[in-house]
Amino acid sequence: MRDDIPGLLPKNLRLLVQGIxxxxxxxxxxxxxxxxxxxVAGVTPGKGGSYIHGVPVYDTIAEAVEESEANSSIIFVPxxxxxxxxxxxxxxxxxxxxxxxxxxxxxxxxxxxxxxxKYNVRVIGPNTPGLIFPNKYKIGILPDRYxxxxxxxxxxxxxxxxxxxxxxxxxxxFGQRIVIGCGGDYIIGTNFIDILEILRRDLExxxxxxxxxxxxxxxxxxxxxxxxxxxxxxxxxxxxxxSAPPGKRMGHAGAIISGGxxxxxxxxxxxxxxxxxxxYRPSEVVEKLMEVI
Amino acid sequence: MYLIEYEGKQLFVKYGIKIPxxxxxxxxxxxxxxxxxxxxxxxxxxxxPYGGRGKSGAVKIANNYEEYIEAINSIAHISVGGVKPRYxxxxxxxxxxxxxxxxIIMSRKDKKPVILVSKYGGIDVEELAGKPxxxxxxxxxxxxxxxxxxxxxVSKFLLNRLDKELMDMVRRLYRLFIENDVLLVEIxxxxxxxSPIALDSKVMLDDNAYYRHDYxxxxxxxxxxxKGEQIARKHGFSFVPLDGDIGVIGNGAGLxxxxxxxxxxxxxxxxCFLDVxxxxxxxxxxxxxxxxxxxxxxxxxxxxxxxxxxxxxEVARGIVQAKKLLEEMGIKVVVRLVGTNEDLGASIxxxxxxxxxxxxxxxxxxxxxxxx
Numbered sequence: 242m243r244d245d246i247p248g249l250l251p252k253n254l255r256l257l258v259q260g261i262x263x264x265x266x267x268x269x270x271x272x273x274x275x276x277x278x279x280x281v282a283g284v285t286p287g288k289g290g291s292y293i294h295g296v297p298v299y300d301t302i303a304e305a306v307e308e309s310e311a312n313s314s315i316i317f318v319p320x321x322x323x324x325x326x327x328x329x330x331x332x333x334x335x336x337x338x339x340x341x342x343x344x345x346x347x348x349x350x351x352x353x354x355x356x357x358x359k360y361n362v363r364v365i366g367p368n369t370p371g372l373i374f375p376n377k378y379k380i381g382i383l384p385d386r387y388x389x390x391x392x393x394x395x396x397x398x399x400x401x402x403x404x405x406x407x408x409x410x411x412x413x414x415f416g417q418r419i420v421i422g423c424g425g426d427y428i429i430g431t432n433f434i435d436i437l438e439i440l441r442r443d444l445e446x447x448x449x450x451x452x453x454x455x456x457x458x459x460x461x462x463x464x465x466x467x468x469x470x471x472x473x474x475x476x477x478x479x480x481x482x483x484s485a486p487p488g489k490r491m492g493h494a495g496a497i498i499s500g501g502x503x504x505x506x507x508x509x510x511x512x513x514x515x516x517x518x519x520x521y522r523p524s525e526v527v528e529k530l531m532e533v534i
Numbered sequence: 535m536y537l538i539e540y541e542g543k544q545l546f547v548k549y550g551i552k553i554p555x556x557x558x559x560x561x562x563x564x565x566x567x568x569x570x571x572x573x574x575x576x577x578x579x580x581x582x583p584y585g586g587r588g589k590s591g592a593v594k595i596a597n598n599y600e601e602y603i604e605a606i607n608s609i610a611h612i613s614v615g616g617v618k619p620r621y622x623x624x625x626x627x628x629x630x631x632x633x634x635x636x637x638i639i640m641s642r643k644d645k646k647p648v649i650l651v652s653k654y655g656g657i658d659v660e661e662l663a664g665k666p667x668x669x670x671x672x673x674x675x676x677x678x679x680x681x682x683x684x685x686x687x688v689s690k691f692l693l694n695r696l697d698k699e700l701m702d703m704v705r706r707l708y709r710l711f712i713e714n715d716v717l718l719v720e721i722x723x724x725x726x727x728x729s730p731i732a733l734d735s736k737v738m739l740d741d742n743a744y745y746r747h748d749y750x751x752x753x754x755x756x757x758x759x760x761k762g763e764q765i766a767r768k769h770g771f772s773f774v775p776l777d778g779d780i781g782v783i784g785n786g787a788g789l790x791x792x793x794x795x796x797x798x799x800x801x802x803x804x805x806c807f808l809d810v811x812x813x814x815x816x817x818x819x820x821x822x823x824x825x826x827x828x829x830x831x832x833x834x835x836x837x838x839x840x841x842x843x844x845x846x847x848e849v850a851r852g853i854v855q856a857k858k859l860l861e862e863m864g865i866k867v868v869v870r871l872v873g874t875n876e877d878l879g880a881s882i883x884x885x886x887x888x889x890x891x892x893x894x895x896x897x898x899x900x901x902x903x904x905x906x
Contacts, residue, residue, distance in 0.1 A: 346743035351676045354645050384842035399788020401840040457642045481791035484798045492772040492787025492809040
């Protein structure tokens with residue numbers, strides 16, 4: 242079994258943690274280390290020279306890369322500093338950059354996402370739980386005991402709902418090739434289509450679970466992509482927010498039906514047209530998976 | 535957050551974008567409205583936080599004082615999206631032959647600001663998108679920014695000439711967009727008879743950017759949420775009231791949305807969406823329950839926790855702390871707990887007499903049941 246997914250997960254992951262000395266950053270550094278993630282450095286401006294769980298901390302990414310050869314990053318810094326943190330990671334060509342931070346203004350995200358594209362850097366998030374490559378490593382905050390390795394990729398816009406559905410899969414014998422949160426924000430770096438395009442060529446991925454929600458048109462465009470490219474793997478989708486009122490932000494910055502766009506109904510209908518199997522309850526995802534595997 | 539029309543227009547004025555001469559009347563003036571010092575005919579427009587007022591009859595033309603009074607009396611009682619207008623905007627009618635459309639959006643698909651223009655204003659942009667050739671979109675590279683060629687292209691497309699005032703309006707609109715962290719600013723309809731005038735406004739601001747603006751300077755009403763929403767905002771919950779009788783609390787936006795959907799799926803009627811967020815303490819859980827119990831009229835409460843960084847024992851203690859209030863109000867509580875310290879959490883709750891479930895489907899059905 243290949244232990245990398247080209248374009249998404251490097252074989253020789255050397256992860257850097259931005260905001261490693263903060264409460265979240267430090268806690269999840271420990272969690273990731275325990276799970277087997279190769280964390281080689283941390284960055285917190287002003288805290289250079291210290292160690293967190295044995296990981297050396299630097300003031301700048303340039304210093305960290307010079308000494309540790311870090312090649313990817315996870316960002317835990319607060320929203321108002323996250324833009325600069327991401328730009329620094331992009332400047333140093335770290336990829337992927339997984340942005341856990343919630344609450345970054347969309348104007349900032351747009352700039353950093355465009356800069357990343359220009360320098361061929363992959364950004365995952367913001368406002369994502371990150372990703373887990375079960376029994377290998379994780380770049381994120383997903384509680385690892387609800388995942389197990391297997392052949393189903395789970396791609397999602399949410400956090401706890403992803404754990405919920407993954408747990409129900411594992412309980413019924415379906416492990417995961419990868420579980421990845423694209424993020425709940427208005428603007429995100431990597432969307433459903435990007436992930437499915439990468440997984441298209443991944444021989445270990447036999448089926449895909451998409452966990453969508455109201456807002457935007459990522460699900461609609463994914464449905465078009467599945468239909469028009471004759472996507473070679475079965476896809477099961479759950480879309481949250483069927484009873485959400487228009488114009489109200491349902492927790493996530495991106496989860497809002499605006500201008501008649503982004504309703505769950507529109508997404509479900511498009512998915513159906515594309516031959517995607519729809520689960521109407523989280524627990525139904527497993528039932529739909531059993532029909533295709 | 536969407537601004538209501540007149541607050542969006544205040545923002546326009548601040549940026550030198552022309553609007554019709556106008557005055558604003560607040561709710562307590564409806565009975566005895568001030569005599570307008572504007573020229574008839576007037577346009578009388580109810581101010582709502584929701585769209586669809588045109589179809590509801592909340593926009594009227596008044597040709598004289600009697601019609602003006604009549605329009606106010608009528609609009610004062612028209613509900614749109616379940617609310618009556620807190621303000622009514624009075625504007626001088628701007629004679630115009632044609633209506634145009636101009637907006638700048640932060641496009642989620644393109645991940646860039648996009649200027650949208652059309653020669654056919656006054657209708658929804660979705661309808662415009664269906665008319666081939668009617669809509670022009672101009673991307674702005676966020677790493678480069680706006681340049682005047684954007685305004686030239688807008689002017690050429692709309693008027694087939696370079697109109698100084700229109701170009702100036704585009705420039706000002708872009709500044710407004712950038713300087714206020716705007717997600718959508720729309721002028722629809724836009725009139726360009728002698729000079730371009732914004733006849734309506736639609737502005738959506740980014741909730742994530744509040745920390746770097748003082749929106750409150752010129753925005754009051756749009757910020758005014760219900761009391762429950764204010765309390766939730768104060769405590770940092772995501773809270774959306776719905777119109778049913780089953781309260782829903784959970785952790786994580788996706789999970790709470792899914793829980794609300796599940797209540798609906800099994801034939802129940804959810805009263806709210808409340809996301810306590812990650813790592814909630816017992817105090818936080820208690821506060822969330824209090825907000826719902828005090829602000830909404832519910833008969834049962836469904837709490838759905840999938841604990842990662844959250845701890846089930848903390849959640850359980852929070853629920854137990856709210857027990858007295860829940861009993862006093864006769865609210866049935868159904869708890870679904872999974873994850874970190876779930877056994878400890880479940881035993882704390884069972885000892886206090888609560889029902890605890892592992893499956894969210896079962897918990898949702900239990901919350902809907904009428905009998906205790």
